[in-house]
Amino acid sequence: MSKILIIAEHDGDTLNPGTAKAVSCAQAIGGDIDILVLGEDITEVATQAAAIDGVTTVHATSAAHLAAPLAANWAAEIAAAADGYSHVLAPSSTFGKDVLPRAAALLGVNMVSDIAAVDGERSFKRPVYAGNAIAEVSVPDGDTVVATARTASWPAAKEGGSATVNERPAASEDAGHTRYVGLESGGGDRPDLQTARIVLSGGRAFGSAENFEQLYTVADKLKAGVGASRAAVDAGYVPNDMQVGQTGKIIAPELYMAFGISGAIQHITGIKDAGTIVAVNKDADAPIFEIADIGLVADLFTVLPELEQQLG
Amino acid sequence: MKILVGIKRVVDYNVRVRVRSDGSGVETDGVKMSINPFDEIALEEALRIKEAGNAEEVIVASIGSNACEQQLRTGLAMGADRAIRVDHDGPLQPLSVAKAFLGLVEREEPGLVILGKQAIDDDNNQTGQMLAALWGRPQATFASKIVLDGGSATVTREVDAGLETITVDLPAVVTTDLRLNEPRFVKLPDIMKAKRKPLDVVPLADLGGEAGHDLAYGNFAPPPKRERGIMVEDTAALVAELKNRGLL
Numbered sequence: 001m002s003k004i005l006i007i008a009e010h011d012g013d014t015l016n017p018g019t020a021k022a023v024s025c026a027q028a029i030g031g032d033i034d035i036l037v038l039g040e041d042i043t044e045v046a047t048q049a050a051a052i053d054g055v056t057t058v059h060a061t062s063a064a065h066l067a068a069p070l071a072a073n074w075a076a077e078i079a080a081a082a083d084g085y086s087h088v089l090a091p092s093s094t095f096g097k098d099v100l101p102r103a104a105a106l107l108g109v110n111m112v113s114d115i116a117a118v119d120g121e122r123s124f125k126r127p128v129y130a131g132n133a134i135a136e137v138s139v140p141d142g143d144t145v146v147a148t149a150r151t152a153s154w155p156a157a158k159e160g161g162s163a164t165v166n167e168r169p170a171a172s173e174d175a176g177h178t179r180y181v182g183l184e185s186g187g188g189d190r191p192d193l194q195t196a197r198i199v200l201s202g203g204r205a206f207g208s209a210e211n212f213e214q215l216y217t218v219a220d221k222l223k224a225g226v227g228a229s230r231a232a233v234d235a236g237y238v239p240n241d242m243q244v245g246q247t248g249k250i251i252a253p254e255l256y257m258a259f260g261i262s263g264a265i266q267h268i269t270g271i272k273d274a275g276t277i278v279a280v281n282k283d284a285d286a287p288i289f290e291i292a293d294i295g296l297v298a299d300l301f302t303v304l305p306e307l308e309q310q311l312g
Numbered sequence: 313m314k315i316l317v318g319i320k321r322v323v324d325y326n327v328r329v330r331v332r333s334d335g336s337g338v339e340t341d342g343v344k345m346s347i348n349p350f351d352e353i354a355l356e357e358a359l360r361i362k363e364a365g366n367a368e369e370v371i372v373a374s375i376g377s378n379a380c381e382q383q384l385r386t387g388l389a390m391g392a393d394r395a396i397r398v399d400h401d402g403p404l405q406p407l408s409v410a411k412a413f414l415g416l417v418e419r420e421e422p423g424l425v426i427l428g429k430q431a432i433d434d435d436n437n438q439t440g441q442m443l444a445a446l447w448g449r450p451q452a453t454f455a456s457k458i459v460l461d462g463g464s465a466t467v468t469r470e471v472d473a474g475l476e477t478i479t480v481d482l483p484a485v486v487t488t489d490l491r492l493n494e495p496r497f498v499k500l501p502d503i504m505k506a507k508r509k510p511l512d513v514v515p516l517a518d519l520g521g522e523a524g525h526d527l528a529y530g531n532f533a534p535p536p537k538r539e540r541g542i543m544v545e546d547t548a549a550l551v552a553e554l555k556n557r558g559l560l
Binding site (some may be wrong): 011071072075093094095097098099100101102103104105106108109110111112113114123127128129130131132133134135136137138139140143175177178179180181182183184185192194195198222239240241243246247248254255265266272275276277278280289290291292293294295296297298302303306307310311 | 323325326328329331337338349405406407410432433434435436437438439441442443444445446449450451453454456466469470471472473474475476477478479480481484490491523525526527528529530531532533534535538539540541542543544545546547548549550551553554557559560
């Protein structure tokens, strides 16, 4: 039977929802599920991890050199903790993508990125070419399965569990060559594009950075994240980190509303896992209408003020 | 200091990718191929570091058949000093690529290795991290800013929660994100000059060969299609529809 170790993602105080999504993926694989919480003074995070349904044991390792999620230190600890496990999983967030390949290389195995579906204990489906193809992939017998679970593909496992918390001493030492300086959180109070329930995006049709303010106003009323097409980024209306699409962020909010975005393939690949897609564009022939669940042919400069008003 | 930059030949990002009807992969025959966009950013950053006087030489390396010399020549035209093609036909998984780059690192002893954070074909996002592990050196992934200071680099990283900053001792591996820079355009005289720059070929076996432990890739399928939905008349109808579906 599979024995699965999930690496908890957290900020020192709070468990990231990606961890519970990785638990869902592990439940699809089947087997015993444990969680490894690394950090310093992580009792609270370990308690949160133990409350996820379906988890047997939470191993909590507190050490000064593990305080920040530095891949150089965490990967060594994960590789040591992986002993006896058939699978090591993490969410495919920037955290999982940074840490887990390093751990896989230390374990001497290749890694499966972005599990979108489980076909068997060692067989999975994952998107390639920015989601334009779905590939079947399996891990050779004898190798530890090291993989990230694609966060857009898995619901968070429910709470209600009562796993045992085991204090596990650190097996690694500080690598000494990597130092954490700090984190500057982006976007102020606006929700992160990757985790926001609603995302509003704007395209080149906005015509200027100033006009994007109208989108921000509506977004703030909906507590929505704000994205943009590559065309809007290239035109300098918004910074690069707002770009949604193949070369930007690939997102899967419950509701995605595209304003003045024509729907280039580059953009569509970044949003096609969204729950509901709304398109507002004055060009009735814009390709985005081909994939939109709800379309409105209208000028965004008319629609946005109306939305602001009607959303109260 | 030398900087080693990895570049991968991939289907151009503007190409609409199609899955082969037999499910064996995606169609690459007659398709435009380019340098992986993140690798272009990696090379641009290396060139800027050299132009700022913080490096003496920029080496571009790629693993592949003759065909990838086209992308290496583009790299030389952008300004790299010399190129290395690691000769190997067929796909190579990240652990093997990392092992080959470790071989190059041992030969060239660079102070910095800059790679793209991921290739836009297999979307693995693993090679830089694996190279850093095998090399036992620091990694700074998803870089949006690199500041060199003597024997260390302070790197700003694009993470889900915002911008994280770490300091790494050199030598180190850095992987690039989109915001790091905007790559330069290649000018015609540079293309001519690039033809005279050295391009060495090294067999993969000389760098230790493949790492093994390959994942088995099976069938490739197109993603499930989204269907065209409904059209609404005006903003009020849109809001009503969204409320009706419980989305607002």
